[in-house]
Amino acid sequence: MFIKLKYMNHISIDFIIKRCKKIFEEKLKDYDFSWRVVKICSMIDQIFIKVFRIHNIQKRGSQKVEEEKIIDTYMDVINYIVITLIKLNINNEENISHPKVINLYNQQFNKINSNKKIVKREKLTINKILEYILYLKQKKEEISLEQFLLKLLNMTLILLKDDMERNK
Secondary structure, three states: OOOOOOEOOEOOHHHHHHHHHHHHHHHHHHHOOHHHHOOHHHHHHHHHHHHHHHHHHHHHOOOOOOOOOHHHHHHHHHHHHHHHHHHHHHOOOOOOOHHHHHHHHHHHHHHHHHOOOOOOHHHOOHHHHHHHHHHHHHOOOOOOHHHHHHHHHHHHHHHHHHHHHHOO
C-alpha cells in the first residue's frame, strides 16, 4: 500500500493515512457509531464545509481559528469521506463492530490504491475539489457515489501531502 516511509523532505501517503486512521480510531471510541444516523447528503455537506474552510484559509493566507490547523481540516475531510464510503458499504447492517469498521476503513484506501485513474497533479487545487463536490450536489443524472468519493479521497490525500511538504 503506497510509499512506506517518510523520506527526508518527502511525506508519504502512508504516513498521512496512518495519522488519519489514528484520529478516526480515537473518535470512534469517543463517538461510537453516531455517524450512522447521519444521511449521506449531510455527510457530503460536512465535507463541503470543511473543504470550503481550507479554501478560505488558502485565499486569505491565514486562519482565525488557530487551534484547528489546515492539516487537521484536511484530515477531517479524509475521514468524513471514508465514513461516507463505509456507510455506503454497510447499509443498515445491525451487527457492526469497531474492528469491522476499522477493516472497512482500511479497505477504502486499498480501493484508491488499486484504482487505475490518476489525478493530474498540475491541475489539482482546492477549488477543483469544491467544484467537484458542487457538481455532485447539482447532478441530476445517476452517478456512482462510491467512485466519486474514492476520487475525492485520492484528490484530498494528494493535496494534503503537497500542503504538508510545502509547509514543513
